[in-house]
Amino acid sequence: MSGTPPNRAKPGDRDGGGDRPRRGGRPGPRVTVGEGAVKPRPREAGPGEVRIVGGQWKRSKLPVPYSPGLRPTPDRVRETLFNWLGQDLSGWRVLDAFAGSGALGFEAASRGAAQITLLERDGALAAALRANLKRLDKDGTVSMRIENADALGWMKRAAPGSFDLIFLDPPFALDLFAASLRAAAPLIGEQGVIYLESPASPAPIELPPDLGLSLWREGRAGAVHYRLLRRSG
Template identity: 40%
Template structure:
């Protein structure tokens, strides 16, 4: 009787099951991620490049993760000694997992909010030094976020703004006082780093 061949389990280098903190206080820690539809954690490769770009700017900074999802960017910033990281996430179960991860890390510099990001930014707030914008693909949210960040004074004068989008997306007209510092592509993703100057 012929033996049935063993099926190899499907592997994914960036499984939705967890995110890894690359450096800092919690270096090497792996955090579980709630497997929600459309959730797309930033890959380790992209994350490492981003934090190489901004490594000197993270310590003691205030960071805002607009579409937190897995929390990969926010946890990385907190691990690297950001003074405050605010995570915004609309999906309730994803948000609950973020809060559990904050508790597991005993992180005192992370706040998690279960809220629609556009609603949160629709009112004036305290300005942030670094903002991560990694919206769900193909939902047209980027332009609205940019307007709210500017109109409601969420950005410090020299804030750094990271934007991750689908590769084919044509960026909306960016504010004149946002300078593009870095731009790269990886797979189906484009990612860019802007620096703001006070208009």
């Protein structure tokens, strides 16, 4: 997610001290910087909301609080992903390991997944996920568990073969791709699938060769490279 764009000078602004013209030519107040001066608080930028693109909650919006580095999976990537997976996930056990906005996990729930687990380390984001579930699942029929937890530690403790689909979209800046693949690989069954999202440049990350995973599908959207992995053989 990009940060707040820098302020740009407007025609007529003056550099240096003195009054600065305002709209209509009226001078604004003199601003000084020194001991006791109050600096303006940076505007917190964030995605604001993401939109579910398919299933029973299609077009529903998920409010998302600001969190540094949060970068929800784009709409068109999710559309492609669920065209690959199929629009009906009835019976699937799904883990969204770095949930963030919850876009991937809620897309799976919207398409009928039987069990969905969302992991989110940021407490404010985890609270937002719970609020969004309560708002969408009014009758309480969706089997979704939301945990405020560290994804790597949680996956290392989980039972082998307990999921059919695992979404891995870790924060790009932390370089957790190989570590998250190692933690996730034992958790999928024989027909299980792992979705991995990573930077497209300078080059997509290499898959650790000893995990027994092979590439099934892949794509690119701007700065994002995404792929589906499944067991070799």
